[in-house]
Amino acid sequence: xxxxxxxxxxxxxxxxxxxxxxxxxxxxxxxxxxxxxxxxxxxxxxxxxxxxxxxxxxxxxxxxxxxxxxxxxxxxxxxxxxxxxxxxxxxxxxxxxxxxxxxxxxxxxxxxxxxxxxxxxxxxxxxxxxxxxxxxxxxxxxxxxxxxxxxxxxxxxxxxxxxxxxxxxxxxxxxxxxxxxxxxxxxxxxxxxxxxxxxxxxxxxxxxxxxxxxxxxxxxxxxxxxxxxxxxxxxxxxxxxxxxxxxxxxxxxxxxxxxxxxxxxxxxxxxxxxxxxxxxxxxxxxxxxxxxxxxxxxxxxxxxxxxxxxxxxxxxxxxxxxxxxxxxxxxxxxxxxxxxxxxxxxxxxxxxxxxxxxxxxxxxxxxxxxxxxxxxxxxxxxxxxxxxxxxxxxxxxxxxxxxxxxxxxxxxxxxxxxxxxxxxxxxxxxxxxxxxxxxxxxxxxxxxxxxxxxxxxxxxxxxxxxxxxxxxxxxxxxxxxxxxxxxxxxxxxxxxxxxxxxxxxxxxxxxxxxxxxxxxxxxxxxxxxxxxxxxxxxxxxxxxxxxxxxxxxxxxxxxxxxxxxxxxxxxxxxxxxxxxxxxxxxxxxxxxxxxxxxxxxxxxxxxxxxxxxxxxxxxxxxxxxxxxxxxxxxxxxxxxxxxxxxxxxxxxxxxxxxxxxxxxxxxxxxxxxxxxxxxxxxxxxxxxxxxxxxxxxxxxxxxxxxxxxxxxxxxxxxxxxxxxxxxxxxxx
Amino acid sequence: xxxxxxxxxxxxxxxxxxxxxxxxxxxxxxxxxxxxxxxxxxxxxxxxxxxxxxxxxxxxxxxxxxxxxxxxxxxxxxxxxxxxxxxxxxxxxxxxxxxxxxxxxxxxxxxxxxxxxxxxxxxxxxxxxxxxxxxxxxxxxxxxxxxxxxxxxxxxxxxxxxxxxxxxxxxxxxxxxxxxxxxxxxxxxxxxxxxxxxxxxxxxxxxxxxxxxxxxxxxxxxxxxxxxxxxxxxxxxxxxxxxxxxxxxxxxxxxxxxxxx
Numbered sequence: 001x002x003x004x005x006x007x008x009x010x011x012x013x014x015x016x017x018x019x020x021x022x023x024x025x026x027x028x029x030x031x032x033x034x035x036x037x038x039x040x041x042x043x044x045x046x047x048x049x050x051x052x053x054x055x056x057x058x059x060x061x062x063x064x065x066x067x068x069x070x071x072x073x074x075x076x077x078x079x080x081x082x083x084x085x086x087x088x089x090x091x092x093x094x095x096x097x098x099x100x101x102x103x104x105x106x107x108x109x110x111x112x113x114x115x116x117x118x119x120x121x122x123x124x125x126x127x128x129x130x131x132x133x134x135x136x137x138x139x140x141x142x143x144x145x146x147x148x149x150x151x152x153x154x155x156x157x158x159x160x161x162x163x164x165x166x167x168x169x170x171x172x173x174x175x176x177x178x179x180x181x182x183x184x185x186x187x188x189x190x191x192x193x194x195x196x197x198x199x200x201x202x203x204x205x206x207x208x209x210x211x212x213x214x215x216x217x218x219x220x221x222x223x224x225x226x227x228x229x230x231x232x233x234x235x236x237x238x239x240x241x242x243x244x245x246x247x248x249x250x251x252x253x254x255x256x257x258x259x260x261x262x263x264x265x266x267x268x269x270x271x272x273x274x275x276x277x278x279x280x281x282x283x284x285x286x287x288x289x290x291x292x293x294x295x296x297x298x299x300x301x302x303x304x305x306x307x308x309x310x311x312x313x314x315x316x317x318x319x320x321x322x323x324x325x326x327x328x329x330x331x332x333x334x335x336x337x338x339x340x341x342x343x344x345x346x347x348x349x350x351x352x353x354x355x356x357x358x359x360x361x362x363x364x365x366x367x368x369x370x371x372x373x374x375x376x377x378x379x380x381x382x383x384x385x386x387x388x389x390x391x392x393x394x395x396x397x398x399x400x401x402x403x404x405x406x407x408x409x410x411x412x413x414x415x416x417x418x419x420x421x422x423x424x425x426x427x428x429x430x431x432x433x434x435x436x437x438x439x440x441x442x443x444x445x446x447x448x449x450x451x452x453x454x455x456x457x458x459x460x461x462x463x464x465x466x467x468x469x470x471x472x473x474x475x476x477x478x479x480x481x482x483x484x485x486x487x488x489x490x491x492x493x494x495x496x497x498x499x500x501x502x503x504x505x506x507x508x509x510x511x512x513x514x515x516x517x518x519x520x521x522x523x524x525x526x527x528x529x530x531x532x533x534x535x536x537x538x539x540x541x542x543x544x545x546x547x548x549x550x551x552x553x554x555x556x557x558x559x560x561x562x563x564x565x566x567x568x569x570x571x572x573x574x575x576x577x578x579x580x581x582x583x584x585x586x587x588x589x590x591x592x593x594x595x596x597x598x599x600x601x602x603x604x605x606x607x608x609x610x611x612x613x614x615x616x617x618x619x620x621x622x623x624x625x626x627x628x629x630x631x632x633x634x635x636x637x638x639x640x641x642x643x644x645x646x647x648x649x650x651x652x653x654x655x656x657x658x659x660x661x662x663x664x665x666x667x668x669x670x671x672x673x674x675x676x677x678x679x680x681x682x683x684x685x686x687x688x689x690x691x692x693x694x695x696x697x698x699x700x701x702x703x704x705x706x707x708x709x710x711x712x713x714x715x716x717x718x719x720x721x722x723x724x725x726x727x728x729x730x731x732x
Numbered sequence: 733x734x735x736x737x738x739x740x741x742x743x744x745x746x747x748x749x750x751x752x753x754x755x756x757x758x759x760x761x762x763x764x765x766x767x768x769x770x771x772x773x774x775x776x777x778x779x780x781x782x783x784x785x786x787x788x789x790x791x792x793x794x795x796x797x798x799x800x801x802x803x804x805x806x807x808x809x810x811x812x813x814x815x816x817x818x819x820x821x822x823x824x825x826x827x828x829x830x831x832x833x834x835x836x837x838x839x840x841x842x843x844x845x846x847x848x849x850x851x852x853x854x855x856x857x858x859x860x861x862x863x864x865x866x867x868x869x870x871x872x873x874x875x876x877x878x879x880x881x882x883x884x885x886x887x888x889x890x891x892x893x894x895x896x897x898x899x900x901x902x903x904x905x906x907x908x909x910x911x912x913x914x915x916x917x918x919x920x921x922x923x924x925x926x927x928x929x930x931x932x933x934x935x936x937x938x939x940x941x942x943x944x945x946x947x948x949x950x951x952x953x954x955x956x957x958x959x960x961x962x963x964x965x966x967x968x969x970x971x972x973x974x975x976x977x978x979x980x981x982x983x984x985x986x987x988x989x990x991x992x993x
Contacts, residue, residue, distance in 0.1 A: 148925070
């Protein structure tokens with residue numbers, strides 16, 4: 001626990017096992033007898049299993065975090081990124097990203113806040129206040145504030161009013177009505193842009209941070225009471241203007257400001273004077289967040305350090321308290337532009353695209369492994385689709401799609417070798433999206449001749465033709481009116497049908513013909529609220545379609561008869577991956593708390609194996625994994641195997657082998673060959689896990705003898721980021 | 733007394749002086765001096781005009797300076813002035829003419845550019861009626877906007893935000909003129925805001941380092957020091973490399989041609 005207190009990272013997938021145990025897990029893959037195949041981008045690595053490793057040095061697929069807003073009632077976190085995407089994380093469901101709103105080219109979000117009744121608002125440099133609809137998963141409306149670019153936004157403590165700080169120096173007050181927001185009045189106009197805002201907990205006063213000064217307003221009259229001038233440098237002179245990046249108002253009238261000179265200052269709003277000055281960094285301090293009890297706050301700096309300040313009593317039994325800087329955390333490498341303070345944790349996000357949630361030891365009640373650091377770096381959904389027959393991979397980025405053909409090799413080798421490529425990977429297609437909106441979802445058909453993707457307002461379907469080595473693309477025009485925006489797209493295994501889950505909750509089935517399409521059926525949304533983004537799975541024989549995402553559970557539809565077949569009972573954690581097995585038609589569901597269920601569709605009940613493992617429970621190390629399972633697939637000839645992966649491992653579950661209990665080793669090392677068969681059989685269990693390829697973005701079975709794995713090295717992500725602050729290290 | 737340079741005297745040089753140059757030089761000088769005394773122009777009376785002998789420069793140099801009467805000088809000056817005045821007058825008139833011609837030319841061009849008179853008449857009558865209408869519309873819109881809960885910071889913004897439509901002319905109503913200033917205003921503000929934040933965070937005065945240096949920091953502190961993350965700069969000399977490639981291509985082609993021959 002002391003280690004955790006010191007800020008030690010929760011052993012994530014890559015360093016959870018000790019070095020001794022990191023030897024590769026060959027056994028499982030050797031038994032599967034997969035053969036080597038080529039690797040695009042670098043040489044093939046031959047093992048008993050043939051694995052194609054695809055490394056892509058491409059543009060980063062996730063943007064830096066700009067704002068973070070925590071909602072206490074629902075324990076949810078809204079995160080907005082620099083490309084305009086807004087993601088909602090459910091912190092109680094194992095920090096899973098349940099919903100997201102795609103970005104827009106012109107939207108540069110600068111502020112995000114929750115208001116009364118779970119309403120989410122954002123404001124940005126295009127001057128508009130946007131409200132998000134969390135049920136329909138789209139944008140309700142965008143209202144122009146007529147003040148120029150909006151730099152800051154704050155919701156009143158009662159949640160019924162919204163304050164917006166604009167480029168022209170005006171502070172505007174909006175009233176939140178049940179269906180819209182309404183402009184109420186302007187406060188006194190200031191000389192320079194309003195970069196930060198904060199309400200007094202009683203709702204009577206407002207503090208606003210600008211360039212070189214802080215103003216305190218009276219809400220009733222709208223006039224500025226005090227103007228506190230901020231020194232440009234800590235006890236010095238500087239030419240650079242001092243930008244007040246954040247302000248916070250406490251109920252005793254103290255205003256805390258953080259600015260670009262690296263200072264945290266405490267002001268008395270009644271007299272307008274400086275009370276205390278802390279110089280904590282050489283670079284900007286860019287964000288501040290106060291807890292609800294007002295006894296601690298967190299600030300984030302441009303160097304990547306996050307400082308925790310707490311109100312502690314001066315001596316052990318005195319009633320006088322003072323603010324003391326208690327803990328520094330260095331988990332980020334670039335600017336920390338947003339911080340939030342939940343009752344038990346400090347949340348920070350910055351330009352390095354990581355979201356870090358650091359539970360505070362003194363606030364956490366149950367001190368188990370869950371109270372360690374969480375670092376969310378990789379997307380929680382699948383961004384790569386695979387056309388198995390043609391060996392193509394479709395990569396989804398924010399504003400374009402890329403189609404690659406995998407390379408191949410003719411060399412052979414033994415286990416663990418890296419084989420040279422005979423044919424390199426081919427970049428076949430770079431498809432840019434039309435219009436300013438980002439892509440929500442995309443898919444390629446298994447035969448490789450159809451590509452479909454969707455933005456927030458349009459749906460695109462393309463037909464691909466391959467002649468010898470050339471590829472030609474043809475857009476299918478005139479999409480139907482009901483097919484506007486899709487949350488999930490899936491093609492059937494024989495590529496004749498297209499399944500689209502639209503954001504109104506309905507499910508469309510479209511038959512694909514040569515060059516055109518025909519709408520077959522639409523399943524209307526059933527009862528239940530939308531809990532997370534819809535996931536789809538179709539059975540390889542084309543009879544069954546499973547759809548998740550509502551609070552009612554996973555619905556299974558009969559495609560041939562076009563009606564609802566059954567519903568898997570609801571589980572209180574959202575579904576992260578869904579797949580239907582080929583011959584047995586078992587639906588395998590993975591949830592965000594790392595539970596895996598297997599449901600038999602023809603029998604309409606859970607399978608025996610699923611009941612057994614639920615009774616016994618999963619191994620505790622399995623349940624302590626950080627990242628959700630994003631993809632499940634099956635071997636066509638082996639019905640007892642389930643292949644699933646998350647960001648740091650992939651696992652083949654062999655249902656014929658015994659299940660591990662808490663005492664056995666989950667991550668089995670490679671058993672030495674000289675050990676007897678008896679011991680080998682005793683240590684073998686159903687979960688065969690390999691951590692060879694990480695961080696994994698995608699892993700799938702191409703055919704019986706090949707796997708394809710797409711890795712996303714962290715160094716690649718860092719190389720695409722904007723420059724960090726210079727840190728002088730001794731000896732360099 | 734001013735030392736004037738020796739001028740050719742009234743007395744012509746004797747033959748003896750022409751032969752013998754040494755002595756007559758001194759004699760001439762003496763004469764020159766004498767001539768000077770005599771030749772000083774009196775302020776009041778009109779002096780006799782000076783005669784200049786232009787027979788020989790040598791002798792002329794030794795002669796007495798010429799007498800320059802005031803009247804002559806005055807007359808000369810007057811002449812000069814008159815001449816100058818005349819030139820100036822002529823220049824002015826010339827300029828005036830030029831300008832006149834240019835004005836006429838411009839007027840003609842303008843006339844050519846303008847629409848024929850008939851349409852202009854229509855325009856003026858139409859504008860009178862529609863100005864009244866548009867004024868009314870603007871008033872309505874103003875009232876509406878005030879009723880709406882929008883209070884503008886300044887009135888100028890109000891005027892700018894409105895889209896002013898130019899009344900369509902005559903029969904063809906196929907175009908609509910919109911003030912581009914309104915559209916540009918919003919984009920330019922957004923651009924200015926982005927530039928401001930870029931300048932604050934990454935502009936001059938901020939202590940930023942490159943990604944390469946950042947990733948190489950660890951390499952430098954290892955027990956066995958490694959090279960930087962991106963050690964080679966492949967963009968160096970790109971123009972030179974491109975030129976070299978092109979030259980090589982051309983040279984190869986030339987070589988092929990000559991070898992074929």
